[in-house]
Structures are given as C-alpha cells and as structure tokens.
Amino acid sequence: MKRRHAMALMGLACAGVLAGCAQYYYGPSAAAPVAQDLLALSRDAADALLAQVVLDPAQPVIVSTVVQLDRLDASSRLGRLVSEQVGGRFVQRGLRVTELRMRDSLALRPGQGELLLSRQVLEVARAQAAQAVLVGTYATAPQAVFVSLKLVGMGNAVLAAHDYVLPMDGNVRGLLAAGL
Incomplete structure (x- = not known):
C-alpha cells in the first residue's frame, strides 16, 4: 500500500x-495570441482622450486617419478603422464630429482616408471652424502595434494624448495587410 x-x-x-x-x-x-476587441480598445482610447480635456459639444471636432509613424502619408485598414471607431465614440459621447469625406475643401487620397500632417492641422481646423482635430500614428512590431492618438487644438497645441498597444493577432495582421 x-x-x-x-x-x-x-x-x-x-x-x-x-x-x-x-x-x-x-x-x-x-x-496563439488572444484575439483583441479592437472596438473596445478604440472606445477606451476615445474615453481616455475626453477625460483629459473639456470640449464644447456645439463646436465640431475633426477626425483624421491614423497614419503609419514612418510614413505620415500612408495608412492601412487598421488606421482607418481606429479613426472611424474613435470618431464614432466621440459622437456617442455627445460631440459634433465633422465628416471630412463630405467636404469639397479637403483633398483626399483614394484608399488612404483623411491624412493630415501637422502643418495642415491648423489650416483645416480653421477652415472647418473646428475646436480640435484627432490625429494619430501607429508603429508595427513583430508582436504588437503601438498606437498614439492626440487631440490638437488651435495653434497646434496638444490638448490630450493617449498611447496604447494592440497585440499582433490575426485580426490586426489582416487589417494591416489588406487594402494598403
């Protein structure tokens, strides 16, 4: 025994x-990497930005496309999706978001979205009478995508900033590769 x-x-x-x-x-x-809820991460990012600044709901906010850090004139489906989701969350939180694709005064690049370089932010904000513009970049690494978002006001002053990491899963990899 x-x-x-x-x-x-x-x-x-x-x-x-x-x-x-x-x-x-x-x-x-x-x-295998755990699939991330991209929508929840985008909403959390928008909420984090809005927690840092008080914006007037009567004044518009412009949302530009999140671009590649090393190529500010290029984005991907991931960058465009993050921009759409953050802009949508701004609307849900009561802000007036101006849809740039409906404007004739801003040239858009097909397949790229509304790309705004820092020198264009003030000019576009003034033309649209916007109180702030969302701009952002992302950088890819083998196991993650690093995203940086900023709300920029008149005079190119950064009003709020938020950084976060997306683990590189199949969804993120697909959004980066497709529709470049």
Whole structure:
C-alpha cells in the first residue's frame, strides 16, 4: 500500500515537472495570441482622450486617419478603422464630429482616408471652424502595434494624448495587410 502510494506521488511529481518543462519550453510565444476587441480598445482610447480635456459639444471636432509613424502619408485598414471607431465614440459621447469625406475643401487620397500632417492641422481646423482635430500614428512590431492618438487644438497645441498597444493577432495582421 505504501509502495503504491509512493509510486502515485512520484507519478504526479513527474507529471508536474513535465508540465512545467513543457510550459517553459513552449512558453507564451508559441501560444496563439488572444484575439483583441479592437472596438473596445478604440472606445477606451476615445474615453481616455475626453477625460483629459473639456470640449464644447456645439463646436465640431475633426477626425483624421491614423497614419503609419514612418510614413505620415500612408495608412492601412487598421488606421482607418481606429479613426472611424474613435470618431464614432466621440459622437456617442455627445460631440459634433465633422465628416471630412463630405467636404469639397479637403483633398483626399483614394484608399488612404483623411491624412493630415501637422502643418495642415491648423489650416483645416480653421477652415472647418473646428475646436480640435484627432490625429494619430501607429508603429508595427513583430508582436504588437503601438498606437498614439492626440487631440490638437488651435495653434497646434496638444490638448490630450493617449498611447496604447494592440497585440499582433490575426485580426490586426489582416487589417494591416489588406487594402494598403
């Protein structure tokens, strides 16, 4: 009986050690990334920006396309989707968001969205009588996408800023690759 008990304990100990070794050897990098709720992350980012500044609901806010950090004249489906989702959250929170695609006064690049470089922000905000413009960049890394968003006011003053990380899962990789 004691021998059977001792053998069972040894078996459990070996199984525990092997499981520990397997986790160490295969580790988190071999596991499939957990799918992220991009919509929830975008809404959280919008809420974080709005928590930093008081905006007048009667005055418009312009949302430009989030662009690649190293190519400010280029974006992707991911950048355009983040912009759409953050702009949508602004509307849900009671702000007036001006739809740039409906304006003749702003040139748009097909497939790129509303790309605003820093020198254009003040000019576009004045032309649209906007109190703020959402601008943003993203940078890709092998396992994550780093997103930086800013609300910029008149005089190019940064009114609010928020940074966050999107783990590189299948959805994010697909949005980066498709429709460039």
